[in-house]
Amino acid sequence: xxxxHPTTLVSADALTCIREERIxxxxxxxxxxxxxxxxxxxxxxxxKTSLLRIIAGLSRPYAGEVLYQGDNITRxxxxxxxxxxxxxxxxxxxxxxxxEENLNFSLRISGYDExxxxxxxxxxNLTGFEEALAGHLSAGQHRRTxxxxxxHTNCRIWILDEPFTAIDKKGxxxxxxxxxxxxxxxxxxxxxxxxxxxxxxDDKLRKIKLDYRFV
Amino acid sequence: MQxxxxxxxxxxxxxxxxLRIAVRHRGDIFNPxxxxxxxxxxxxxxxxxxxxxxxxxxxxxxxxxxxxxSMLSLERLFKADFMDGSLxxxxxxxxxxxxxxxxxxxxxxxxxxxxxxxxxxxxxxxxNLEQNSYGALMATLALxxxxxxxxxxxGVALTVGLRKGGVLLSxxxxxxxxxxxxxxxxxxxxxxxxxxxGGQLAIIAAMLVGSLVLAPxxxxxxxxxxxx
Numbered sequence: 001x002x003x004x005h006p007t008t009l010v011s012a013d014a015l016t017c018i019r020e021e022r023i024x025x026x027x028x029x030x031x032x033x034x035x036x037x038x039x040x041x042x043x044x045x046x047x048k049t050s051l052l053r054i055i056a057g058l059s060r061p062y063a064g065e066v067l068y069q070g071d072n073i074t075r076x077x078x079x080x081x082x083x084x085x086x087x088x089x090x091x092x093x094x095x096x097x098x099x100e101e102n103l104n105f106s107l108r109i110s111g112y113d114e115x116x117x118x119x120x121x122x123x124x125n126l127t128g129f130e131e132a133l134a135g136h137l138s139a140g141q142h143r144r145t146x147x148x149x150x151x152h153t154n155c156r157i158w159i160l161d162e163p164f165t166a167i168d169k170k171g172x173x174x175x176x177x178x179x180x181x182x183x184x185x186x187x188x189x190x191x192x193x194x195x196x197x198x199x200x201x202d203d204k205l206r207k208i209k210l211d212y213r214f215v
Numbered sequence: 216m217q218x219x220x221x222x223x224x225x226x227x228x229x230x231x232x233x234l235r236i237a238v239r240h241r242g243d244i245f246n247p248x249x250x251x252x253x254x255x256x257x258x259x260x261x262x263x264x265x266x267x268x269x270x271x272x273x274x275x276x277x278x279x280x281x282x283x284x285s286m287l288s289l290e291r292l293f294k295a296d297f298m299d300g301s302l303x304x305x306x307x308x309x310x311x312x313x314x315x316x317x318x319x320x321x322x323x324x325x326x327x328x329x330x331x332x333x334x335x336x337x338x339x340x341x342x343n344l345e346q347n348s349y350g351a352l353m354a355t356l357a358l359x360x361x362x363x364x365x366x367x368x369x370g371v372a373l374t375v376g377l378r379k380g381g382v383l384l385s386x387x388x389x390x391x392x393x394x395x396x397x398x399x400x401x402x403x404x405x406x407x408x409x410x411x412x413g414g415q416l417a418i419i420a421a422m423l424v425g426s427l428v429l430a431p432x433x434x435x436x437x438x439x440x441x442x443x
Binding site: 060 | 217218219220224225228229232235236239240295298299300301303304305306307308309310315442443
């Protein structure tokens with residue numbers, strides 16, 4: 001959004017992360033505004049997933065803090081969680097449940113009570129697989145089951161760790177369009193990916209670079 | 216896009232999901248039950264079939280076997296959810312974490328604790344338990360096994376991130392199980408001698424109420440630490 005007063009949704013304040021006695025990043029600060037699509041870049045092991053987990057509040061940083069609309073996320077966890085949609089590189093899809101049951105569960109646990117699971121699944125091309133156990137689906141379909149939540153949410157902050165893994169080209173384009181629409185609605189997307197994106201141009205995409213450091 | 220799920224609804228959503236998964240994965244239910252039955256039936260073979268001796272040790276055997284069976288089944292409580300990322304989603308859910316973990320623990324107890332309670336009187340016959348003790352046996356198991364699940368879940372939550380957490384888990388939670396074992400067997404013994412066992416039962420009930428209220432918070436906090 002090109003508002004004159006962009007709202008800051010999430011900001012990182014001097015984050016430091018240490019894993020296995022290696023400093024992944026040090027004093028990292030940034031603000032993410034409504035309407036931003038942010039890609040965290042860096043080689044394997046640079047700390048992209050660690051950074052996403054810290055922003056989501058799953059891990060604690062060694063130093064520094066993550067702010068949601070100016071408040072530390074550990075102090076306003078309920079409001080933050082209500083506004084946050086996080087998809088890790090583990091999809092959180094139960095292989096013993098069908099695609100529809102999985103979606104039903106993840107939407108209800110996020111608090112939604114009125115939705116049409118079949119309609120949402122059709123948006124991720126899973127029509128005809130609603131009754132299939134997620135364990136019997138292909139890797140891409142498995143991933144799509146998790147991604148289906150993106151089509152029914154009013155969370156503004158999306159944190160997505162490698163959302164395009166195992167998704168075909170057409171699916172990636174659909175997701176990119178969804179991200180753009182989400183950013184236009186005043187949301188933000190924070191993600192990592194190694195794939196090139198065709199729809200989201202460089203003008204729309206903000207990048208945060210992490211380097212692999214030997215310290 | 217209304218968000219109108221109440222706490223009770225989210226509790227039952229999770230409970231229903233866990234029960235459904237368990238029904239599709241039946242081995243998980245039968246394993247602890249089979250263990251319980253085997254331990255109890257092997258004892259008369261080991262110590263000899265003398266009825267008096269058996270009825271003397273019956274309360275202890277049944278309770279120790281139930282305790283170990285419950286511990287054996289606990290390790291899987293959060294493991295699968297941790298491995299496939301559902302646990303992260305639960306931690307980030309806008310619903311209060313203690314309610315969600317309470318649903319998981321109760322689902323676990325329904326699947327592993329309740330079958331033990333139902334089969335226990337049958338096994339008590341094999342061990343020639345005193346006629347008067349059956350009521351006490353059922354009452355202590357009904358009040359005691361949920362305590363085992365709730366306390367054990369704290370240990371499981373603390374060790375879920377470890378690759379080989381099994382040994383640590385036993386060391387962590389066995390000391391917490393001992394009071395339940397002492398009061399339960401003492402109640403059954405008292406009942407066998409036609410004494411009043413209300414006191415012991417009240418203490419186990421107090422432990423149940425205490426852990427029902429406090430354990431979900433401890434489990435939630437432990438899960439946050441483990442997934443850090």
